[in-house]
Amino acid sequence: MSKADEDVETTLAAEAAKATIEDKDDDENAEVNEDAEGEAGEGEAAEGEVKKKKKRKKKKKKKKKPAEGAEGETGVAAPASNGIPSKKPHGRMLNPDSFTDSYILCGQTDPPTRPLSTLYEPGTFPLGECVPYPLPELNSYRETSAEKRAMDRLQSDLYDKVRHAAEVHRQVRKYTQSFVKPGIKLIDMCEKIEETNRLLVGENGLSRGIGFPTGCSINHVAAHYTPNPGDETVLQYDDVMKIDFGTQIDGRIVDCAWTVAFNPRYDPLLEAVKDATNTGIAAAGIDVRLCDVGEAIQEVMESYEVELDGKTFPVKCIRN
Numbered sequence: 001m002s003k004a005d006e007d008v009e010t011t012l013a014a015e016a017a018k019a020t021i022e023d024k025d026d027d028e029n030a031e032v033n034e035d036a037e038g039e040a041g042e043g044e045a046a047e048g049e050v051k052k053k054k055k056r057k058k059k060k061k062k063k064k065k066p067a068e069g070a071e072g073e074t075g076v077a078a079p080a081s082n083g084i085p086s087k088k089p090h091g092r093m094l095n096p097d098s099f100t101d102s103y104i105l106c107g108q109t110d111p112p113t114r115p116l117s118t119l120y121e122p123g124t125f126p127l128g129e130c131v132p133y134p135l136p137e138l139n140s141y142r143e144t145s146a147e148k149r150a151m152d153r154l155q156s157d158l159y160d161k162v163r164h165a166a167e168v169h170r171q172v173r174k175y176t177q178s179f180v181k182p183g184i185k186l187i188d189m190c191e192k193i194e195e196t197n198r199l200l201v202g203e204n205g206l207s208r209g210i211g212f213p214t215g216c217s218i219n220h221v222a223a224h225y226t227p228n229p230g231d232e233t234v235l236q237y238d239d240v241m242k243i244d245f246g247t248q249i250d251g252r253i254v255d256c257a258w259t260v261a262f263n264p265r266y267d268p269l270l271e272a273v274k275d276a277t278n279t280g281i282a283a284a285g286i287d288v289r290l291c292d293v294g295e296a297i298q299e300v301m302e303s304y305e306v307e308l309d310g311k312t313f314p315v316k317c318i319r320n
Contacts, residue, residue: 091260134282
């Protein structure tokens with residue numbers, strides 16, 4: 001091989017080596033650039049995640065709207081959105097399956113503030129509990145006679161007023177059972193009952209309003225006690241209290257009373273009163289003598305006993 005040929009081969013080998021080195025450098029630069037771009041992409045993604053988290057945090061900082069069914073800033077109660085009653089009464093033996101806020105099912109607010117005339121159309125007020133006439137041998141025709149039923153329908157406007165007042169009383173009673181508990185002042189309790197009663201019945205002079213002052217008789221007081229201004233009496237855990245209030249529309253008074261107790265030692269007494277009351281309702285009716293109703297109540301009432309501190313006491317009716 002000539003010297004010229006050797007020089008050519010040397011030059012070609014050098015250029016090939018140089019090209020290889022440049023290609024390697026380009027590959028390394030490309031890898032570095034890809035790594036840089038990958039890191040940059042990861043950085044941008046991480047930055048995006050941080051921004052998202054910040055946005056989420058900002059969303060959490062937003063003020064929550066007041067829960068529906070509670071009083072807002074204006075003090076006006078809002079209707080419960082879920083429409084599911086959930087509150088239980090504080091007193092004992094008040095039907096474990098009942099809820100004090102069951103009135104929300106008809107569109108009432110909690111606490112109740114809407115007059116029932118805005119919730120029900122005339123003639124659509126709930127019937128309440130219906131019981132058969134006593135003395136079926138005398139009164140069965142009242143249910144079977146078409147003529148008698150037609151005569152009853154002529155009084156539908158009167159029945160509607162009574163059912164209106166009864167539903168007002170029922171809702172006020174339910175609400176009352178939600179806040180009557182040990183520690184409440186009797187005068188505060190009575191004012192709250194009467195104010196709610198006035199709101200729901202839509203008080204209007206003598207045509208509609210409360211039936212009479214609210215009674216809250218404790219322990220040895222049988223009935224008809226109402227606290228006067230300045231009375232600081234407070235309900236205690238061991239008290240047995242009788243609450244009695246009424247609602248009237250056009251002079252038709254609907255009245256109901258119930259016994260409030262918190263100590264389970266008085267459960268037999270509450271059971272006796274409940275059983276005797278239901279017996280009296282079943283016995284009352286047209287052509288029934290009042291003495292017969294009283295006799296049925298007394299018989300059931302005095303069949304019970306109450307044990308207090310190891311001593312047994314027979315339940316007795318009050319002689320009046």
